[in-house]
Amino acid sequence: MGLYPWELNFIMDTYTSYQMNEETWEQLRSVTQAPNAPAQKQRCQANARERDRTQNVNMAFNTLRHLIPTEPADRKLSKIEILRLAGSYITHLDNQLYTGDMEQPCLKKSDTVYKTSLCTFCWSTLKKKK
DNA sequence: TAGGCCATCTGGTCCT
């Protein structure tokens, strides 16, 4: 296994927080030369782009997360929970907009269709009022 | 300790 300078730079960019000492860097530099350079360079660049893209997705998730009211407000939500709750919250707001009554709890259809139940967000609002 | 969640790497596909 060998490392090229750009790979070394990449490692330095990514892992500077690990506080590697000079000796460790010298060991890394000593293995710097490997075959198939262009392909490896392209792969490293693609990996970096993918990391950026993933970070962008995470930023979007964070933005969306802050729009969803929870109790407590800073409750940790997984990505799938964020998506599901966001959908529920949109439905909740849509119901309130439709009825025009912000005080009136909205109802959601349950799985069985025949039954209706209190919407999650109305439920938490009612709990807070008690 | 198992299961859930996540970040990262990787290769494939599609688009410009």
Place this chain on the structure above:
DNA sequence: AGGACCAGATGGCCTA
């Protein structure tokens, strides 16, 4: 050709 997007694989961390 190069970049964006996506899904699968993998390994680490955390919690019940």
